[in-house]
Amino acid sequence: EVQLVETGGGLIQPGGSLRLSCAASGFSVSNNFMHWVRQAPGKGLEWVSVIYSGGGTYYADSVKGRFTISRDNSENMLYLQMNSLRVDDTAVYYCTRDRERRHDAFDVWGQGTMVTVSS
C-alpha cells in the first residue's frame, strides 16, 4: 500500500528548531518529486518545499533560508528541518508526492503533523 506518515510535530518556542519526518511505504521517495505543504489553523493550503528526484530543492519565499528539505533514500524517508521558527509557521504540515512521472498533482498525502510555535 502506498502511504506517507509524518511525525515530529509539537510545541516549540519562537526562534526554535524542529525536524519533521515522513516515512514512505509502497514507493521510493528517491524516484519521485516529494513536497511539504502546510495549512495554518482555519486557513488554506500553502506549498512549502520540494525535493526533486534528482536531488534539487526549491522553497517558498516564506521559508527560504530557514527550512531545509532532505531525504534518506536507504530509509525511504523525507525530512523538513525547520530553524528560526516564527509564530506564523504554526500549521499542520503534510508531506505529499507528485503523481509518478507526471509531476502535475499531489496524489498521495500523509495525515499531517501539527507544529505550534508559541511562547
Place this chain on the structure above:
Amino acid sequence: DIQMTQYPSSVSASVGDRVTITCRASQGISSWLAWYQQKPGKAPKLLIYDVSSLQSGVPSRFSGSGSGAEFTLTISGLQPEDSATYYCQQANSFPRTFGQGTKLEIK
C-alpha cells in the same frame, strides 16, 4: 508567482443539485491544474488532474474543464458526503500555488 483566485468562497446546495466552482490563474497555466477535496481534520484528496482527468476511485459526478487561465470544477448530483472544502492548484511552475478554497455546504 502565479496567483490562483477561486470563487465562490462558499456555496450551499441541496442533494441532487449541480454545483460549479471557478478558478482563475493570474497567467496561463496550460493544462497544469488540479482540484482537491478536503474534509475537516483530514488531508486533502486529489480529485482531478490535468484540468479534466479523474483520479482513480473518484466518482464520475466530479468533472473539470477549462483552459489557459480559467477552470471549473463541477459536481453533478450532489451527495451528502460531498460536503467539504475544495481547492484548485497550479502545477505549471514553482512555487506551486493553491486557490483560497471553496466551502461547500449541503443543505
